[in-house]
Amino acid sequence: MSATSDASSDLYGPVEDWADDLDHADPEYNRRAHEIWHDLREGGCPVAHSDRYGGMWAPLTHDYVKEVAYDTEHFTSQGVIVNRGRPIAPPPVGPAPPITSDPPFHQVARRLLLPPFSPKRIEAWDDDVRDLCRSLLDDMGDIEAGASVVDAAVQYAQHIPVNVIARMLGFPTTDDDYFRRCVHELIERVNEPLDDERDDGPRLDLYLDRQIEEHRANPRDDLTTFLLEAEIDGNKLSHEHVRGSMVLLLIAGIDTTWSAIGSSLWHLATHPDDLERLRNEPDLMQFAVEEFLRAYAPVTMARLVKEDHDFHGCPMKADEWVLLPFPAANRDPAFFDDAEEFVIDRAENRHAAFGLGIHRCLGSNLARLELRVAIEEFIARFPAFSLGGETRWSVGQIRGPRELPLRIDAVA
Template identity: 55%
Template sequence: MTVDDRFSQDFREARGDEPYGTRNEIITGPVSDWATDFSHVEPEWAADPYPIQDDLRQRCPIAHTGRFGGGWLPTRYEDVAAIAYDTERFSSRSIIMSNFRPPRELAPVGGTPPISSDPPFHHDARKLLLPAFTKSAVAKREAATRAFCHELIDALEGQEVVDAAADYAQHIPMRVISDMLGFPPEDGPRFREFIENALEGVNLPPEERIKRMGQLFDYLLAQIRDHVDHPRDDLTTYLINAELYGRKLAPDHVAGTMALLLIAGIDTTWSAIGASLWHLARTPADRERLVAEPGLLPTAMEELLRVYAPVTMARLVKEDMRWNGVDMKADDWVLLSFPAANRDPAQFERAGEVVIDRQVNRHVAFGLGIHRCVGSHLARMELRVALEVWLQRIPAFTLADPSAVTWAAGQVRGPRTLPLRLG
């Protein structure tokens, strides 16, 4: 069998042509009580989830909802950490809480390995990716990333008001990830559509969601075929040729990992860059200090990651059980809110404040346990370079209209529109 045959055969499951999993009633609308009816896709959550999380941490630290077929939301650091480390009782086979669940048979691989994989498969799938994300591998991408940031700011010249999310933040990880995977850089607008479908379209009817995900996997299959015909030194060719347990990776494994890198690798960093610029635009003292003390940026960056951590991950309960005082049912969702954990006053002094020179900062913006972000070195490099170049080139900026800032709804939160006035 040729490599092309291998990636044409049995690709139906990877593309998502066939509906699978448990379907649930679609439930949206105002929340009656966040302790018993939470919904992470509502506008007020997207706009400002932190007061909601702080309230829950005090009166109901493990909130419940009947939406999406039932789920739980721990808001204390210790609970989030305990679940993140507990792979015996919680499965990662689906990490996006939505209105349908992948079947249990999808474990231990999941649809987007290794983030959707359970032990013992997870360890070996993750190990395949490590060489591409070491500090030394990431360092080789810094010069190109810096040059691209300068190009983006060059294009803003002469404008009084710019959208820092759409015109700057989103493009940086799009270019970095497309270069790593060997995708055409001009396909960036398509990546944004794929991201919004995957992360913000969780309440669509299952048939529509599967159709939209199918568009992503059709794109990935086209890229795989192009790489089969024209191999080059990039991550896609590496995955096509990689072996696990003495065999080439299954087509759905290759496509799922590519989907993970494309979506998670872009949206999380885009969100972190945007949130950091939002904070600096509305906090002149912090912005002016970083302009005056550029050496403080790495420390400040970690604090911005803590306070504005973009990522919440989901788990599925494996079996009925009583856990920390609540009765969890098999296949209940659990939302691991790393943003809520990062603002727990039991873990951090002045937890709700941004302290840009905070010295002890063991935040969990990149997750905890076996699924801690494999691309954390890459994300940190992109965030640092993006902020360094922006502050160097545009040292003075403010929010043009605070009410015009919009935030993504769902499990990755960051500014989607960010109008800044320059100068």
């Protein structure tokens, strides 16, 4: 059952007022997100609200998003994916450390994961990612310029980070369909009715338990073994900590990056002038990648209110959700010049695509590499392309194309 294909399956029904009944899982939200944020800010609503999910707030300006992201006194990171429940894994670890951990444990858990994602370690993946992208393009078969249509999301973008993260963790790359299903279950089905008897979920916990046991029996040079051998104060990480960090790496490293790749290709398909410049001026790529990240940032995180708190006149109650739409912050005209415009050679670009505050994405080096290489290889193979059908956008806190039909207008 897809939350994007059947709006009647939604628990709450369609949104009629985005200011007082916002729902990020309404199928219209991601499709019209930029327009919705603009209209709310212009209408004098810097913080949207909803009674859905047990209460939810959504600051829409850069200053307000930043304020919540840095405020660990009034807001906890124990829950980062808005849904109808509340996290049951107790602090300080949380269900997916370090992103669900609060200070001071957060700093310890985050520091453990920094070495595998250092610039030098990630740079070594360039050739592998490039070979993967070329293989995916080859798999599209014979392409006839002006006639062939490919799905740049399903056939290309969605395979890249899945393959890379699986290889980093030492998981079978043949399980990529399973990982995509996990993303859908955890990220997109948050506003569907809960059914205690529903057993069609992918049970990621059991899958990861099997991987952990297999790695205990057969250690090797990968991230799973790295986590199993890591220590805090001379003690090995708990099973729950290891599994939770693996959940984080899978979910945060897959949907976020494939969404960024897909959105970037969508932009180039709908802005032929930018595609031409990028094709003819390859040195622009360093600026274009950052602008793709700013203008089409995929990630919205969340916090929980620790205790009743007045936030600029908003009476937030304990255990209510606070969405942190970093993509909206990136399009705030009070912070960026020409915020609503894509400026391919934007020189100053202090975007928040990788978050703000203590949970800034530790995988940013990998995401940048995958995004850059994916775009370079796609336009090298297909120097001209345009939309070849209707784009279907995701549902939930990660925004990106789920289906992106592109007509190939030229083949290199």
